[in-house]
Amino acid sequence: MKIPFLDLKKQYRTIKKVIDSVIQNVLIDGAFSGGPYVEKFEKNFAKYIGAKYAVGVNSGTSALHLAMIALGIKEGDEVVVPANTFIATAWAVSYVGAKPVFVDCKRDTWQIDPAKIEKRLNEKTKAIIGVHLFGQPFDIDQVLAIAKNHGLFLVEDCAQAHGAKYRRKTVGTFGDIACFSFYPSKNLGAYGEGGAVTTNNFEYAKRIKFLRNHASVKKYEHEEVGFNMRMDGIQAAILDVKLKYLNRWNRRRKEVARIYQTGIKNRLIIMQSQPILTESVYYVFVITAVRREEFMQHLKKHKIETKIHYPIPCHLQKAYRHLGYRKGDLPVAEDFSRNCVSIPLYPEMTNQEVKRICRIINEYGD
Ligand SMILES: Cc1ncc(COP(=O)(O)O)c(C=O)c1O
Numbered sequence: 312m313k314i315p316f317l318d319l320k321k322q323y324r325t326i327k328k329v330i331d332s333v334i335q336n337v338l339i340d341g342a343f344s345g346g347p348y349v350e351k352f353e354k355n356f357a358k359y360i361g362a363k364y365a366v367g368v369n370s371g372t373s374a375l376h377l378a379m380i381a382l383g384i385k386e387g388d389e390v391v392v393p394a395n396t397f398i399a400t401a402w403a404v405s406y407v408g409a410k411p412v413f414v415d416c417k418r419d420t421w422q423i424d425p426a427k428i429e430k431r432l433n434e435k436t437k438a439i440i441g442v443h444l445f446g447q448p449f450d451i452d453q454v455l456a457i458a459k460n461h462g463l464f465l466v467e468d469c470a471q472a473h474g475a476k477y478r479r480k481t482v483g484t485f486g487d488i489a490c491f492s493f494y495p496s497k498n499l500g501a502y503g504e505g506g507a508v509t510t511n512n513f514e515y516a517k518r519i520k521f522l523r524n525h526a527s528v529k530k531y532e533h534e535e536v537g538f539n540m541r542m543d544g545i546q547a548a549i550l551d552v553k554l555k556y557l558n559r560w561n562r563r564r565k566e567v568a569r570i571y572q573t574g575i576k577n578r579l580i581i582m583q584s585q586p587i588l589t590e591s592v593y594y595v596f597v598i599t600a601v602r603r604e605e606f607m608q609h610l611k612k613h614k615i616e617t618k619i620h621y622p623i624p625c626h627l628q629k630a631y632r633h634l635g636y637r638k639g640d641l642p643v644a645e646d647f648s649r650n651c652v653s654i655p656l657y658p659e660m661t662n663q664e665v666k667r668i669c670r671i672i673n674e675y676g677d
Pocket of ligand 1: 370371372373396397399400442468470471491492493494505506
């Protein structure tokens with residue numbers, strides 16, 4: 312039997328009745344763009360994260376973009392970004408005309424390496440964006456200390472970490488602003504696009520609400536150039552339902568991860584290390600494999616689907632050619648991108664499927 316990398320249809324079947332009925336409600340109420348369903352979800356999401364404010368937008372990328380504007384990042388500024396992340400983290404910096412400064416990752420967690428940040432700071436640096444990559448919080452204490460010492464903003468990219476914890480506290484309020492994606496595959500995924508920012512700062516929340524709605528408080532009056540980055544009512548209604556399941560789904564993700572962590576015993580495979588202060592929600596289960604192509608073929612032969620997160624680190628993307636990075640500049644991230652491979656992990660997997668994957672992985676290289 313084939314094991315897909317992800318099966319969103321399987322999850323939908325488990326909540327179909329309630330999802331179908333809330334979509335119907337939005338249609339009946341005609342609350343399509345912004346409106347009461349968005350406000351309700353924002354309230355519940357802020358409560359879940361433990362933040363004073365949550366502002367719903369139309370994607371995680373928009374959340375990051377608006378966060379940059381709210382913090383006043385602009386042309387000529389520099390923002391520290393991990394080289395090992397999904398590219399949207401860096402896009403936000405570029406959108407406001409600032410320069411992303413890429414920092415290498417650690418060998419064991421593949422997260423931004425705090426020891427390598429300070430060398431990359433100068434008088435132009437205004438902020439650090441930390442990414443809770445693959446569901447696991449980065450070294451918040453160290454990164455926050457650097458940000459404080461140098462008077463920099465800290466933005467948390469929580470796109471892959473809804474409900475993850477650091478020192479037993481949910482991520483999303485450690486920095487000045489946190490940005491979430493509700494892309495369908497995420498731990499909390501919409502049935503379309505969606506995103507949110509969370510913050511404890513009233514001014515930032517107010518400004519992001521204003522900007523997402525064409526920079527308008529009074530209809531057809533615009534004080535500056537704004538954006539249409541509002542959240543859809545249908546997506547908000549869906550997310551509000553799914554939020555109630557998030558802890559249950561995250562628990563199941565952890566169970567699946569545990570089976571992998573105890574069941575995979577192969578010297579050609581390395582798993583992401585789990586520092587003591589972090590509680591991952593396993594957005595994806597990434598490993599590194601010696602001879603990755605051969606490993607992926609081996610799994611494919613046994614009908615197990617795999618993916619690569621991510622094959623090219625940000626600093627070597629063509630889009631950032633003009634920044635002048637060369638191969639070998641950030642060796643750990645580059646090494647990782649050559650060897651990483653993601654195996655299936657989602658709440659609806661059966662133990663039998665997970666154990667079968669462990670067995671097939673353990674047979675690799677025999
Ligand atoms: C780390 C990270 N940042 C930002 C984003 C952007 O989110 P979105 O796809 O909702 O724009 C994503 C997800 O796609 C992500 O994984």
